Structure formats: C-alpha cells, structure tokens
Amino acid sequence: MSPEPQKGRAPSIRDVARLADVSHQTVSRVLNGHPSIRDETRQRVLDAMEALKYRPNRAARALVTSRSRTIGVLSATTGEYGPSSSIAAIEDAAREAGYFVNTANLAASTPAAIVDALKHLVLQDVEGLIVMAPQVRVFDVLAGMAMDIPYVSLQSTGQSDHRALAVDQIAGARAATQHLIDLGHHEIVHLAGPQDWIEAEARMRGFLDAIIDADLRTHPPILGDWTADFGYYAGRELSRYRDFSAVFAANDLMAIGLMHAFRDAGLDVPHDVSVVGFDDIPVAQHVSPPLTTVHQEFREVGRRAVALLLGELRGEPVSQSEEIVPALVVRGSSGPVHAALVHY
Amino acid sequence: MSPEPQKGRAPSIRDVARLADVSHQTVSRVLNGHPSIRDETRQRVLDAMEALKYRPNRAARALVTSRSRTIGVLSATTGEYGPSSSIAAIEDAAREAGYFVNTANLAASTPAAIVDALKHLVLQDVEGLIVMAPQVRVFDVLAGMAMDIPYVSLQSTGQSDHRALAVDQIAGARAATQHLIDLGHHEIVHLAGPQDWIEAEARMRGFLDAIIDADLRTHPPILGDWTADFGYYAGRELSRYRDFSAVFAANDLMAIGLMHAFRDAGLDVPHDVSVVGFDDIPVAQHVSPPLTTVHQEFREVGRRAVALLLGELRGEPVSQSEEIVPALVVRGSSGPVHAALVHY
DNA sequence: CTTTTCCATGTGAACGTGAACATCCGAACG
DNA sequence: CGTTCGGATGTTCACGTTCACATGGAAAAG
Structure with missing residues (x-):
C-alpha cells in the first residue's frame, strides 16, 4: 500500500517535514547537507522523503537562490564529430557536477543569429557560457551586448587568455x-x-x-x-x-x-x-x-572546459591545467x- | 544616461509596474499577451520594460505555472553525424517554439546508466522527452520508473505507435x-x-x-x-x-x-x-x-519529433504527418x- | 554555580510571477 | 433612467524553497 495517495500536488518540503515531524527548514538542511543535523533526525527526514517520493523543485530553488545551475553552450555545428563529441563530454561532466546544460546552435554565423542564440541562453538564466563557435564574431557580439556572464572559449591561440582553454x-x-x-x-x-x-x-x-x-x-x-x-x-x-x-x-x-x-x-x-x-x-x-x-581529444577538451567554467563560477583561482598538445x-x-x- | 543605476537586484515585474504607473498584474498581462489591455497602456508598459532592460524570471514563472518549458533529449551518441544533426535540429525547433532543450547522454546502455540519465532529466523538470537511444531498454526502464512524462521516440518500426515518429x-x-x-x-x-x-x-x-x-x-x-x-x-x-x-x-x-x-x-x-x-x-x-x-533527413526528423512532442504536450490530437521514406x-x-x- | 558558546532546530519573511477574485467605469439594454 | 454586462485594471494570495534570525538546551569555560 502506498503511503499517501498523492492528491494532485507534488509533495513539497513541508509535506516531508510534517511526516518526519520536523520543521520544513530542517528538511531543507538535510537537502543541502547542512552539518548541524543529528543523524537520527536526518534519517527520519530521508525516510519521509523516500516514502513520499519527494523531489525538490528546481524552480523554487532557483527563484530564491537566483542560481539556475545551468550552463550554456554556444555551438555552431551541423553534426560534425569534433564539436558533437565535445558537447557530449560537456554534458557528462556538467551532469556529474550537478549542473544542467543548455545548448544553442548557431543557424548562421551572422551577428543577428549570434544575438538570437545568446538571448535564448540568457533567457534560460545560464550561469556561464562555453563558446564553441566562430569566436571572433561571438566575442564582438558579447562585448556589444554588455553581458556579464562568465564564459570560456573552447580553443585558443595558445596565448593563454585566462578564459580560454589551452589546446595548442x-x-x-x-x-x-x-x-x-x-x-x-x-x-x-x-x-x-x-x-x-x-x-x-x-x-x-x-x-x-x-x-x-x-x-x-x-x-x-x-x-x-x-x-x-x-x-x-x-x-x-x-x-x-x-x-x-x-x-x-x-x-x-x-x-x-x-x-x-x-x-x-x-x-x-x-x-x-x-x-x-x-x-x-x-x-x-x-x-x-x-x-x-x-x-x-575532443572529450577531454569538453571536460576541461566545464572544469574551467565551474571553477570560475565558484570564484576559484583559475587553475589552468597543462596545455593539451594534439598528437x-x-x-x-x-x-x-x-x-x-x-x-x- | 542610463535610466536607473541598477542597485544589485535585477528589475522585476513590479519595478516595471512602478515605472509604467500600473499594477504588476497589468505588466504580467502584457507579458502574456492578455487581450484586455488598452494599446496605450501596453505601450507604456513595454517602454518601461525597455527602459529597465527587464527580463522575465524563468524560475519564478516556472514555479507558479509549474511548467518548465523544457524538453529533454535522451541520446546515446559519441558524436556521430546522424544523432548529432537531429539533436541540433531539435534545439532549433524547440527554441523557435519558445522551449528549451536539455540533453542527457547515455554513458553506457546499461539500465543503471539509463536510470541515471532519466533522473537527471526529471530533476530538470522536463515536460516531455525525446528518446534517441536504445529504445527497447529505455522503454523498459521508463515503464519501471512509472513516470508519466510524455515521450516521443525518434524512429519506429513503421507500425505507427502514436508516440513514435514514422521514419520508414x-x-x-x-x-x-x-x-x-x-x-x-x-x-x-x-x-x-x-x-x-x-x-x-x-x-x-x-x-x-x-x-x-x-x-x-x-x-x-x-x-x-x-x-x-x-x-x-x-x-x-x-x-x-x-x-x-x-x-x-x-x-x-x-x-x-x-x-x-x-x-x-x-x-x-x-x-x-x-x-x-x-x-x-x-x-x-x-x-x-x-x-x-x-x-x-536527420534534421527533418528532429524537427518532426519536436512538433510531435509539443503537440502532445498541448493535448492536441496527434496529427501524425506523412511518413518519411528515406531514399x-x-x-x-x-x-x-x-x-x-x-x-x- | 553562573556565564558563554555552540549545536540542533524552529519561525517568519522573501524571491518574482500568475491565478482568482474584486473593482471601477462606460456602454448596451430594457 | 436604472440595470446589467463586459472591458480594463487592481489586490491579494499561493507556488516551494532558502535565508536571517530566534530559541532552547547542553557542554564548556570561568
């Protein structure tokens, strides 16, 4: 027999709290790994979440934290192996880090198309951007739009621009x-x-x-x-x-x-x-x-791009890893x- | 001179309302194309939005409507041309329809990996799913997870399962x-x-x-x-x-x-x-x-998948378009x- | 034994939006 | 001329979460 015949609405943090006989805030703390929670309490909350099949609401969380946990990828591919592999690797790496990825594909490399794609990503509230497209133009447009979104570029000229991934x-x-x-x-x-x-x-x-x-x-x-x-x-x-x-x-x-x-x-x-x-x-x-x-190593490049971007998002010192020298x-x-x- | 030196917080619907001298609800109506708005009022609101560089907050909207405007793509590609092109086309089509796309890539085709990827998409609150992966296994897993997310499969056996795209x-x-x-x-x-x-x-x-x-x-x-x-x-x-x-x-x-x-x-x-x-x-x-x-026609297939899925999301009668017969x-x-x- | 500190937890507010309902006003209707 | 109706707008609340602050109690410090 199921614990509760869900009556339309999905269970919220408060439903869990009620069942576990704690405050909703305690549930939130369990959710976010706050240290000051007794083991017994934590377990009770976890059990309640399990019983109710509770799933956190991303929108509510994003609303209050104003962090979307999403990164954007600006690409310009029609299915070529290289970029596609990198994108796949980016997704894997982002997923592992608890991030979501939103890709916008450039229909053309005209400024209008670039603006379009960027607007879409901005609408999506991406926290950061990985650029795999005609960078020269994209950077121009980015500068013109005066957006302050951290971004990382997938390839570089070898001169380590700090936001560029060093593939020589x-x-x-x-x-x-x-x-x-x-x-x-x-x-x-x-x-x-x-x-x-x-x-x-x-x-x-x-x-x-x-x-x-x-x-x-x-x-x-x-x-x-x-x-x-x-x-x-x-x-x-x-x-x-x-x-x-x-x-x-x-x-x-x-x-x-x-x-x-x-x-x-x-x-x-x-x-x-x-x-x-x-x-x-x-x-x-x-x-x-x-x-x-x-x-x-397209996948490796994708992975590093994510690492670099997430590092920048966390405000960590940009630890440029060793250059990748293609063989x-x-x-x-x-x-x-x-x-x-x-x-x- | 800029209208207002934004003081940290991004402008909200209420800021726009204040500037346009209307209620926030009127702004919301303009935003959503409500018919009962005087043209003059609408214009005033639009001007205010422009002046403040207002951008709607997706999270807040998603929270209150409980619609994420996001569709998920479950893929299993390592960069091959076909799937990659279809995904790109899916993104284009979705963007045009005002939807966002979130892709989860299958690391392996094991049930565990499938569950993993699906969980990620569910966490993202996708409204629907496009499956481009070992469908047989995915469907098994989907059934096992008892999720009620509408989904569409990218290829079919020709027997028109209503949720499958008919590529013969x-x-x-x-x-x-x-x-x-x-x-x-x-x-x-x-x-x-x-x-x-x-x-x-x-x-x-x-x-x-x-x-x-x-x-x-x-x-x-x-x-x-x-x-x-x-x-x-x-x-x-x-x-x-x-x-x-x-x-x-x-x-x-x-x-x-x-x-x-x-x-x-x-x-x-x-x-x-x-x-x-x-x-x-x-x-x-x-x-x-x-x-x-x-x-x-990989791109066409992607486009149709989106059309099919969005149709299903809107509850429209599933208008199966003509079969695509590859040449x-x-x-x-x-x-x-x-x-x-x-x-x- | 009192005071301080810290741990574990609770309370209330806020985030930005849309929905429901309320209100005002002018036009149409009898 | 009063009543009804609907268009245009406003008011209040709810969505599910986290944050800032409050509280109680036990351990540590004096």
Whole structure:
C-alpha cells in the first residue's frame, strides 16, 4: 500500500517535514547537507522523503537562490564529430557536477543569429557560457551586448587568455606541417578553415610558422568552410595547377574531400600528393588511403572546459591545467615527395 | 544616461509596474499577451520594460505555472553525424517554439546508466522527452520508473505507435537490399546494428523482407555496434569466407570500415564485393569508392519529433504527418555481381 | 554555580510571477 | 433612467524553497 495517495500536488518540503515531524527548514538542511543535523533526525527526514517520493523543485530553488545551475553552450555545428563529441563530454561532466546544460546552435554565423542564440541562453538564466563557435564574431557580439556572464572559449591561440582553454592548435598544425617538410615536401598548400574561427586561425599560424622556419615558399592559403564538399571543390581547383606536392587541410573532412578530388583527377595520394588532416575523426583511419592527421581529444577538451567554467563560477583561482598538445598520427596519406612533381 | 543605476537586484515585474504607473498584474498581462489591455497602456508598459532592460524570471514563472518549458533529449551518441544533426535540429525547433532543450547522454546502455540519465532529466523538470537511444531498454526502464512524462521516440518500426515518429526504416533497408538484388546479387550479408535499437531492428527487418521475397539464401546477420572500427573488424572476418558478393551495412560508418577491410584483404569494391550503407553521412560520397547508401533527413526528423512532442504536450490530437521514406542514393560502391564470385 | 558558546532546530519573511477574485467605469439594454 | 454586462485594471494570495534570525538546551569555560 502506498503511503499517501498523492492528491494532485507534488509533495513539497513541508509535506516531508510534517511526516518526519520536523520543521520544513530542517528538511531543507538535510537537502543541502547542512552539518548541524543529528543523524537520527536526518534519517527520519530521508525516510519521509523516500516514502513520499519527494523531489525538490528546481524552480523554487532557483527563484530564491537566483542560481539556475545551468550552463550554456554556444555551438555552431551541423553534426560534425569534433564539436558533437565535445558537447557530449560537456554534458557528462556538467551532469556529474550537478549542473544542467543548455545548448544553442548557431543557424548562421551572422551577428543577428549570434544575438538570437545568446538571448535564448540568457533567457534560460545560464550561469556561464562555453563558446564553441566562430569566436571572433561571438566575442564582438558579447562585448556589444554588455553581458556579464562568465564564459570560456573552447580553443585558443595558445596565448593563454585566462578564459580560454589551452589546446595548442598551433603546435599541432606545426607538427603536421613539419611532418610534410621532413618528408621532403617544399611546395605545401594549406586548406584553411573560416578565419573567424580561432582554431582555423591557429592552425594557419602553426602552418605558416613551420613553413617560414624551413624557409619555404608560401602558397596563398585557401579559405574553406570545414566541409568535405568544400574540400572536394578545392581539390578540383588545385589539381588544375599542381604546383605543390602536399596539402595540409585544417580538418579531416576537408582532407577527405580533397583526396576524393585528387583521385578523380587521376592523382595518387600519397604518391603524387601528400595530404594531412586535423582532428582524427573516426573515419580518418578507414578512408583510402588512411589519413595522416592530428589527433584531438575532443572529450577531454569538453571536460576541461566545464572544469574551467565551474571553477570560475565558484570564484576559484583559475587553475589552468597543462596545455593539451594534439598528437600527430602518421598514416598512409602522406609519403615522401615524388621527384617528378617537385620540379613543376 | 542610463535610466536607473541598477542597485544589485535585477528589475522585476513590479519595478516595471512602478515605472509604467500600473499594477504588476497589468505588466504580467502584457507579458502574456492578455487581450484586455488598452494599446496605450501596453505601450507604456513595454517602454518601461525597455527602459529597465527587464527580463522575465524563468524560475519564478516556472514555479507558479509549474511548467518548465523544457524538453529533454535522451541520446546515446559519441558524436556521430546522424544523432548529432537531429539533436541540433531539435534545439532549433524547440527554441523557435519558445522551449528549451536539455540533453542527457547515455554513458553506457546499461539500465543503471539509463536510470541515471532519466533522473537527471526529471530533476530538470522536463515536460516531455525525446528518446534517441536504445529504445527497447529505455522503454523498459521508463515503464519501471512509472513516470508519466510524455515521450516521443525518434524512429519506429513503421507500425505507427502514436508516440513514435514514422521514419520508414524498413522501406529504406528494403530498397537498399532490393538494389543489390537487382544488380544480380544472391548472397548478401547484413551487418546489423545493436538489436536493442529500434532502427537496427527495422533495418534488419527490411533486409530480411527483401531477401525472403526474392527467395534468396539468408546469411546470418552480424551484430555490430555502429562504429567504423567494428565494420573493419567484421570485414576482416568476412573476407576469410567470401561466400557472399554483397554486404548491406546498417549504417555508413560500418560500411566504410568494411570497405577498408576489404581493401586490405585485396578485394575490390564494387568489383568483388558490393557495399551499401545507411544514413548518407557527409563523407559517404567522398570515400573511395563513393558509398551507395540510404539518405536520411536527420534534421527533418528532429524537427518532426519536436512538433510531435509539443503537440502532445498541448493535448492536441496527434496529427501524425506523412511518413518519411528515406531514399536510396546509388554511388560507386555497388555494382553488378561478378561471375567468378557467385560460385564460391 | 553562573556565564558563554555552540549545536540542533524552529519561525517568519522573501524571491518574482500568475491565478482568482474584486473593482471601477462606460456602454448596451430594457 | 436604472440595470446589467463586459472591458480594463487592481489586490491579494499561493507556488516551494532558502535565508536571517530566534530559541532552547547542553557542554564548556570561568
């Protein structure tokens, strides 16, 4: 037999108090882990909560504490592996910390769309923000809206802005480029991401650093949009010129599209052209040839972002953990330069 | 000069009321679009809200209405394109309808993990649930928890359970299989998904239906886990037997892994083996050979799920929209059967 | 033995909003 | 011209929780 045939209304803290024969405040204390509660009393309250199937009312709590226990994620993904994994990891980590996550997706990267998404998150009363979107623009908009919400950015240029997570994209890109140089390539093209993404900018920087250090000719980078389709398009254009022996693409999807175009153009990867990507998405090792790329720990990045943000929310000294340096994974898409092509 | 130097507390409905020289209730009426408000009054209130930069307090509203305006998404993804896109679309649609979305990700598909995720969503006071996870188990758990939250499932077996979204996965799988049969294949293997996913079950059903209708030999299906790595593993095993001329994989990732394994084993796709996938993820057309697959409209599915759920929340008659029938996309990975292999 | 302190608990108020009911006023109706 | 009605607005209360403060008693300190 059930203890009480709930009469419409959900049991509140006061119902529990009545059943446990204490004041509602004592129940509240049990709920919040207040130290000054006798064990026996606490147990009685817990039993009563169990009996009534009591569940705290989040809205009431949020109202009085003016804390929503919710963090917002501003993303701009259409389902790509990287951001999606990070978001999933963010949710896991937040859940573990007792926080909720609300994601707003950018339909476009126009200021209007950004304002829209931010307004939605603000309406939701998020306590903090994790930004995984064209950061440059987002920061502009954020500044313009004069909001004082703590935020954390998912990727950085390596210069430790305290609110940015330190993933050394520059080092990763540099390693990828150096790998090509070590293989003997002198004419390397960079297929970059949209330049309003900090990641894209950082990867280009790393690429240029390596090129300049090796005193090689710099080809003008191609500005892409992260998609495999664009990679294919770029590959078609590139194969008309063939004044290069390797391409470093700013992400795997573009690299895969690129390889497709080269294949269609009769170019062999890696014999005629070497290709290196960035991200190490799960299919990267299964395409033909398996893609040499830079491995990113997306889940780890998500976890750290949450840790960083929650730390800031608690007012803790921002303990920047060690930088994550993404690791180069050499597979079949990159190989030694082929003499015939070097002298174009 | 700013109207009022906000003294700590955010402006409330009463502050607006004072400034507009009306009662707080009038402000509330303006907020909720009550009809009986004089235009002049409404304007005065709106001006006051603007001047104070008033923003309604969600918690207070939720407390008094006991409606959170939040829907929950139970997902089980590690960043795959399909579910991720659907989730993004769900967020967009929900936002447009003034709802918030809270996603809980399943760490594992164990009952404990499911209970965990559901509890989190319930704590968040979600008004309804969209399930994109091993539905079979989730439904069991849901039943066991005796929760009366309306929910909608993202994919169905085709039999219109009123709470399930009608994507005719069976028809899609059938079309894929029939395509192989039409090409002359008689020995077709199915690389299935985990059987506690309704999608996996449906795709296998469609496969079997086509096979049986064509009176072909049924190979025992291989039960996979949706990942490319598993596809590769399965491909390695399969290439040891070679008593088949085509494989229908339950999703593209597994299909791509499969092709990789066949390549490694010296089998040519599609000459020696035809491969068909399911989903049409963005890389599908860029792998080598481009993958024949069944195209799914993930975003549309997400949108419809929201529409269905919100309809149910409003108590509207469940207007099941037309079924979505995914479309076969023929590319290079499938071709006519090669005689030498038919007689294995 | 008195005073202080601290622990365990209770009391009342406040958070910002919407619902129910009350009130006022002018128009329509008889 | 009185009565009724409904539109426009105001008043009061409730939602479920936490916070600030109060209280009583026992232990510690003098």
